[in-house]
Amino acid sequence: xxxxxxxxxxxxxxxxxxxxxxxxxxxxxxxxxxxxxxxxxxxxxxxxxxxxxxxxxxxxxxxxxxxxxxxxxxxxxxxxxxxxxxxxxxxxxxxxxxxxxxxxxxxxxxxxxxxxxxxxxxxxxxxxxxxxxxxxxxxxxx
Numbered sequence: 033x034x035x036x037x038x039x040x041x042x043x044x045x046x047x048x049x050x051x052x053x054x055x056x057x058x059x060x061x062x063x064x065x066x067x068x069x070x071x072x073x074x075x076x077x078x079x080x081x082x083x084x085x086x087x088x089x090x091x092x093x094x095x096x097x098x099x100x101x102x103x104x105x106x107x108x109x110x111x112x113x114x115x116x117x118x119x120x121x122x123x124x125x126x127x128x129x130x131x132x133x134x135x136x137x138x139x140x141x142x143x144x145x146x147x148x149x150x151x152x153x154x155x156x157x158x159x160x161x162x163x164x165x166x167x168x169x170x171x172x173x174x
Contacts, residue, residue, distance in 0.1 A: 077111065
């Protein structure tokens with residue numbers, strides 16, 4: 033009997049020791065798409081256009097692709113402004129955020145028209161940041 037108890041204690045000790053080394057359990061990794069689920073049609077459309085360029089390798093090809101698509105960015109951003117604000121987000125906050133998105137896209141359009149390689153990355157980052165300001169409003173309202 034003492035031998036069986038000793039074996040049980042030994043096995044339990046081993047199990048406890050190995051689980052301690054395994055570290056804390058982590059939540060399953062989210063994909064990029066999971067992060068943006070629940071978007072309205074207009075927000076998703078803007079994201080789908082921007083994300084292709086945003087996630088491309090930084091360099092001249094990225095700028096060329098972004099500048100080729102910048103007029104579509106402008107159309108999609110305008111559609112976000114014209115769409116109704118989500119019921120869960122205060123309308124004035126949504127209007128402020130969507131107006132800021134349109135303004136940064138206009139700056140990016142001018143950057144592209146001038147082929148301004150010096151300011152491209154900063155201006156494209158501003159568009160991305162303003163888009164994520166919208167995402168934060170959506171996430172905060174969940």
